[in-house]
Each structure stands twice: as structure tokens, then as C-alpha cells.
Amino acid sequence: MATTITKTETLVGKRIRRQEDPRLITGTATYVDDIKMPGMHHACILRSPHGAAKIRSIDIKPAQDLPGVAAVFTGKDVEGVGPVPCGASLPGLRVPPHAILAKDRVYFIGHPVAVVVATDRYIAADALDLIEVDYEPLPTVTDPEKALAAGAPAVHPEWPDNTAFLYHQEGGDPETAFKEAEVVVKQRITSQRLIPTAMETRGVVAEYRSAEKSLTLYSSTQIPHLLRTLVSQMLGLAENHLRVITPEVGGGFGSKLNVYAEEALMGFVAMKIGKPVKWIESRRENFQCTIHGRGHVDYYEVAAKRDGTVLGLRLKLIQDLGAYHQLLTPAIPTLSVLMMPGLYKFRNVTADIVGVFTNCVPTDAYRGAGRPEATHGIERMMDLLAAELKMDPAELRLKNFIGKDEFPYATATGLSYDSGNYAEPLKKALDLVDYHKLRQEQKQAKASGRLLGVGISTYGEICAFGPSPATPAGGWESATVKIEPSGKVTVMTGASPHGQGEETTFAQIAADELGVPIDDVIVVHGDTAVVQYGIGTFGSRGTAVGGPAVYYALQELKKKIRKFGEMLLETTDVTVSGGQCVDNRTGKSVSLAQIAGASYRAMKLPPNTEPGMVATYFWEPPNFAFPFGAHIVVSEVDRETGHVEIKRYVAVDDCGNIINPLLVDGQVHGGVVQGLGQALYEQAVYDDDGQLITGELMDYAIPKASMVPWIESSHTITPSPVNPLGVKGVGEAGTIGCSPAVVNSVVDALSHLGVKHIDMPMTPEKLWNLVHQGGQA
């Protein structure tokens, strides 16, 4: 027996570089487009050039005749394939049938009309040009408010009011609150349509083995198991004959939390032609056909007392849905309503959502998914209220925060906030910017004609999705932990991390629990034939729901380790520590390799114990987790040009316990950058004919490194009581906290000119007009 070697250094909480990075930064990772197979064919998709049109006829003959073309399929060929699924259900929801290829009508630019399969991608692209489609263009509507107006073109002729659903939620007594209010502030606030713009576009490789009736789909997705369930239904294939493999995913941000027509279409094609087929989305297709995010027009009203106490909140939310429902489209605005009170004690709230069809690609989850919109709304309204009452915006927030002793806190929208100390990050952020001195500097700057502003945003978000009854497809997550016969540790997570770094954080958790070096652990994910069923990574749930599953699987495994340890050490009191099982009385130990070896060799087994060293755990979260924080932006508007310079960006985020501060920094930075994109640059613009004007990265501006300010990131730590790790989530926090802080700072910079609100993106021209035309944009 070996002597005890205790690994004293724990890994959780340390800034450990990502296990994923070597393959990513050396260009050796395998993405969908890196997959090559013998006999593989290539697909290109013909897409509608019109925002709305009837298809009179399609002539595919010239394309079929092009040498190298294996097949061409149109809408009538795929009638047997089930519709693209909508997983969200709302009372009275109108769900337009969503075929994987259009048949007699197209509803948005980029709507798929036909697929060409050829021996190479160039031939497939040439063949697309040979397909003759006779379209009868129809009037389009791309603006959700215009779509609601009388006489607007009907996106779906069967529903001339373009209304997909109405949704009402109410809590407390909003009517009385507004009646008794001493002050009411109102504002129309938009959250413009955004294009998620993952660096890797979507892509699918499908391989069908007819003798086995088995289909393998490689797809750049966030949800391999859900994709398997749903695509197998669409194709009428037994679920266990479909294997989904998620290779490296080059960014999703929610845009790959979906089931797309092309995923089923490639399966269909591979089954038809009996050859592997690859489809890689172009950037233009990505802009036209992968979901967009946001798309809100919100009408807010806040009721308050003169002393700043908030009483009531009223919201009319117009959601631009696009032409169809993708997986979660109609559900996204309901998240905005759930989070509309923010961190404040609004006891009386009322919200009405109108879901509106437009001739645009569907909206769906994009980093934050409903919560950036809600946070933007309430944080702008708090500033408007502060301005109306001539109160300091920080003071107004501190006055209305839910108190740190009030948790768990039942909100007027029916949620239970898990834990919080909302004043702390705000106070910390105020200290970091030296708020009172900063306000003095601002006064002097404004006196000398400079347009300097300070913007505060304090956000709360719902994440760690979530308790299964509150989610469309189950909200648990799964993990399997194995000790191989050699003592090496394999973690299989049902979450499908794709850049968040759980190959590292889960390895940290496992290494600490077992006391082994991190390099002895690998984390496997993203293959439905290898990994037990799981839900996926989205909604800041990877670590917050997947992590506890790993933790509990490890506890199960440790029970078994102890049983074998007790047997081998001939004792009854052992501890798993330092990669050993240690006899607490004698100090004698056996290594995990010895224990694992014994468990697989199974010469002798502990009582009531199976061979092997594997444990699986499906963890059901009892609640969501609710991270929070405060972001403060100091910005200056160039009077001559309207250009915004972010002079300071201070982010104080509370995501509960932190497993790896380096990765949390990365998530905050990336999230803030996407928030800056919304605040300053990004907007998907459709013209009245349904053309996507921002159809390329030449016209759709995402922030580049040179456009990003230094982000001063720090934290407060309020552990979540929801899970044993005390973690919340941090994937979306930066995005959620960012945009209102930026807008509030710019409004503050221009407030003396009479500016009360600015819609995003705050382009230089928009701000120049405000400065030079007396506050009118």
C-alpha cells in the first residue's frame, strides 16, 4: 500500500488557462467544415430574393443537367419531412406551418426554395444559377409597428392582422398604483434587431448508412440531444438511429440553440442520394437565414412617489417575430416580462406582449434573450424617473433595491430571486469611478463645453435555465464521471459547451473532488452516441446547471470509491483525498488507479456493489439563478462629429462563487463587447421591400478590437443557494448590463440640451443631430 500523498492545492477559484485553447489557437480544432468523407457531396441552397412572393413555377432541369450535379430537390420533394419545430407554447399561439423548403410562397429574403447537391461546392453554386424560379412578388412589411397598422400587407394571408399572439401578465394592483402615483414617466424604447454573427457560420455534414438505417449529423449546434430528438421526428427516423455530433463550435450566442431547416434537409438529402453531404452556410446566408435577436418596440410607464419610491410598472411590448417561429421565438419576450422589474421593489406590474409577424427572418434567443431588452427598459426608465425627480440616479436605485435580507424574494412577475445584495456591486462600482469626484469633473467639463456623461446600469438576470416545469424541453442537466482502469478520469457532460470553457471548469471540479491533477481529467461532450442525454448550453446554464450535475455524479462516484477503498484497505472509515482513498485510522491509502483497477478486474466486490467505476447524475435545479451587478460608463460625445468615446467602463458583476476567474473575465469582456455593439453600432436593417440592407460584414458593424475600451472588471460574491457549487451564471451578464449603461451615459452627456432618451444604435450622425438640432434626433 502506498503512503498518503495529499494534493493540497485546489483548482476551483484559480485562474487556470483553458484546456481547450491549445487546439483552438493552433488551428487544429475540427469544425464541421473540416470534416471530409469519401464520396462526400456538397449542397448549396437556392434562396428567395424577395421578401414575399408567390412561386408560380420552378424549373430545375437546367441545373439537373449540369455535369456533377447529383440531385436537385424543391418544396414538393420534401413534403414528407415534418415542419421546423417551434418548442414554445403560449395560449392561442398562431404557428404557421414551416416547411424545410418553400413550396408555393416565400415569406422572407433568404427563405430556402431548393437544394442542389453536387460533387463539389462550385458546381453546386453554379447549378443554383441555372434554376429558374418564376416569382410573383408581393407587398412586404418589415417593421412590426407598421405590420400592426390597418391595411398592412399580411405576412401570412390567413392572419391579416399579423398578430401571432397576445400575452398578458399582471402582478399586484397596477391600476391603483398608477392612480395613486405622484409622478408617472413614460417612454417608447426600442431594442433593435441584431444579427448574432458567430464567427463560424452554421454547417451540417450528413452521412446515411442505408444497411444500418442510421444517419449521422455533424452540426454546429448548442443542443445535440434536442436536435437528435427533433430532427429524427422531422425525418421519421427512429431516434436511436440518428446520431448527432457537435464538433468544435465557433460561437453560438443563442443562434445555434435551434433546429433549422437545413439540419433536417441535409439528413433528407443524404438519405436520398446515399452519399455523405456537406452544407456550409455562407456569411450572407448567416445574415439572412440564421435567427436574429431582439426586435422590440417597448412602451414603458413607471409610477412613483415624489420621494422616488417606485410603485408600478406598465409595459406594452411589441415583438418582431419575423415570418415564422423558430425553436423558442415566441417565448423570448416572455422572459423580458418576467425580468421587467429588474432589481427593484415593483409590487404592481402589468405587461402586454403583441407578437408580430413580419417579412423578416425569425428572431429568437441571442445572448441575453429577452433580458437585455428588459434591463435596457427598466434601467432607462430609472434614469428617466431620476431626471424627472431631479434625483441622483445612483441614489434612486439604492432607494428602490430589494434589500439584502429579503431573499428569497418573490417578484410581482412570479419569480423567486435566489440571493442578492444589490447595493454592494453598485457601491463598489461608484467607489471605483470615484463617483462624487466624477460628477464634479463632469460639471466642469460641461461648463467648458465638453459633453461628458456618466451612465449607471444595475441589472439582474434570470439564468441557469432552469427548473424543468418552467422550460419547454426539460431544464435539468446530466453528467457521467468515470474512472478508467488506469485511474484517469473522464467526465461526460450533457451540456454541450462551445467556447464557454467547461472542459476546464468541469475538470477543475472533478480534479478537486477526487484530488487528482487536472491533466488526468478530460471532459467529453457533443456526441449523442457517446454522451448520455443532455439539454445543452444556453441561458448561462452550462456551469450553473451542468456543473452541479458533474458535482453530484462525483459524489455518487466517491461513494463507490469509498466502498472499494474500504474493501481494499480492510477498514470502515475512509476519505477520498489527493487521488487516494485514505484509511482515516491508519493513514494507509490506495490510489484511485488501484481502486479503479480492482473495480474493473472484479476479483472481489464490496457487498451489494457492481463492478466498474462509473456514476451518472441527472440534476434537476430547484430554481433559476439570478446574477446581478452594476456597470458604470463614462463617455464623451464629440461635439463636432457625434462620435462616442467610452472613457471608462467599470463592471462589477456578481455571479455567485467563481470557479475560474480567468474564464469569468472572458465572459464579461465578450458580453460587454456585444452590448457595446448593440448600444453603438449594430442594427439589422430591412428596407420596405424586405431586402436586408445590412447583408454583409461590410455594412453590419460589429465592434472590432480597436473599437473596444478597456473593461475594468471586478466582482462581488453572493453564492446561489440553488446549487451546491453556489454558482450563478455569467455568459450573458456582460451583454445584459452593458447597453443601458452606455445609453444612460450618453443621455447624461446630452441631458442639458434637453435630450431624455436615445434609441440604439447611437450612431455619430444620430448624436450629431441631437447636439446640433436642439435635442431632436
Added chain:
Amino acid sequence: MIPQNFEYSAPGNLRDALALLAGGNAKVLAGGMSLIPLMKLRLAAPEHLVDLGRVADLKSIREEGGTIRIGATATHYDIESSPLVRGKCPLLAEAASNIGDVQVRNMGTIGGSIAHADPAADYPASFLALEAQVRIASAKGERTVTIEQFLVDALTTALEPGEIVREIIVPVEPANAGVSYQKMVQPASGFAIVGAAARVRKSGGKVAFVRVGVTGLAAKAFRATGVEKLLEGTSGSPADVQKAAAVVSDGADANTDLHASASYRLQMAKVYTARALTQALSRAS
């Protein structure tokens, strides 16, 4: 994102390149920063590409008789990092360093840029301020034109079928001159919403020489002679600069697009012209 089929030639010397182009059906590839994206979107479908990238001596940068001669396939990076250009024609180095991003500057060439004649390209403002000349070559011979003759309209130049840009010729800047290129960046593409290039010289406390070129504002870049005349002979005070820059947009038919309306561009042309002049004056001795 998949171009149509095309023939590709990569001649090793100028004579072969010009011979291949003589038929008039081939398109020149010189870096490909504009042409390749157009081909990938199938907005351009040339049957034959003649890549000038391997033509010997076409990317040389040399000084000759008071001028700097820059070969057509010199990349933007070659130009921004050239000690000769930085020392003797700093305006051009500054303009080159403002183009696109590192990847574009590593691939894109000065000849490719000017022959494409994008109305928002950075170089033309500086070429106009520098009163540059363009040496053109074809199988039939050579000719040299002024930059103002060369730039005809948006995406249109004086190049005839079979002709290529061989060299750009710019003057050696006197040591006491001050120059500056200032641009408002289109945040997606990195092109200029407006860009203003200024060259000034001072003498006896007065502004003795002013050249101003403006890009991005109109269909083609132009020299702002009205600004030049107003500033020459003044003391170059901030008020003088503002007064002169205020006429930069006079008579301009301003572009309008998603990123800037015509009226905003007209205003920004004044602002950036003033900024370029101010910085150039501060650099002049």
C-alpha cells in the same frame, strides 16, 4: 460565397502580363481585396484573371528625380512601413496606415486600390493633395496621367482595356512641410465616410502652400481648391482654418448611404478637413 469558374494566370514579368491583358477580356488581380469579395458574391464574374502578384519589379518603391515612384503591387503595409515613404512622403504612409485592417493592408495594393476607384477609398484624398501622377502601361506602350485625369467617376478610371497601373508618382515632400490625413471610419468596412488629406507649408509666419484632397464625400475624390485658396496667405489661425474648411463641401453632390446621410457627410467633410489642416499646420515648421 462561391465564385464562378475563371481562368487564372500569374505571369512572372510585365511583358507577359500585358500580353495576356491585351485581348481586353481579362481582369487584373492585384491583391484582390475588392475584386475577390465581388466574385464570391457573384457580382463580378471575370472569365480570366491575370494576377500581377508575381510580376517582378512591380512592387518596388524608389526615389527618382525629386519624386517617389511606387510600384502598383506595393501593398499598403509596404507603403506604411517603407522608410523612404515615411521619410519623404509621410502623407502617403499615413493614408496607407489608415486602410482597412492589418490583413487588408498585408494583401491590398496601391495599384489595385486606385484602379478599383472606390469612392470611399483612403488613398485618393492623399493622391489629390500630392498632385500625384499615374503611370499606365499596356502592350501598346505607356502613358502618364494626372490623378485628376485618372479618377473619372465612382468605380471608373481612365484605364482603357488592356491597360494597367504601373506606378504612382508622388513628390518628395520638403522637410518643412506639414501633412495629415484624417478620416471618419465606416465602422463595418473600415472605409472612409469622409477622409481629408492636407499638405501645408509656412513661410514668414504665413501659410504659403496648401493642398487638400477629400474622399468619401462624393462619387469621386476631389481636390478642394476653394479651401486651399482661402487658407493660403493667412496666418493659419484656428479661425482661418475653420473659415477655409467651411467651403470644402461647396458644390459637392454628397453620397448618402446607411452609414451617413448626405447632409451629415457635408458637415463631416468640413470637420475632418479642418482637423487635417490643423494637424498639418501643427506639423509644419
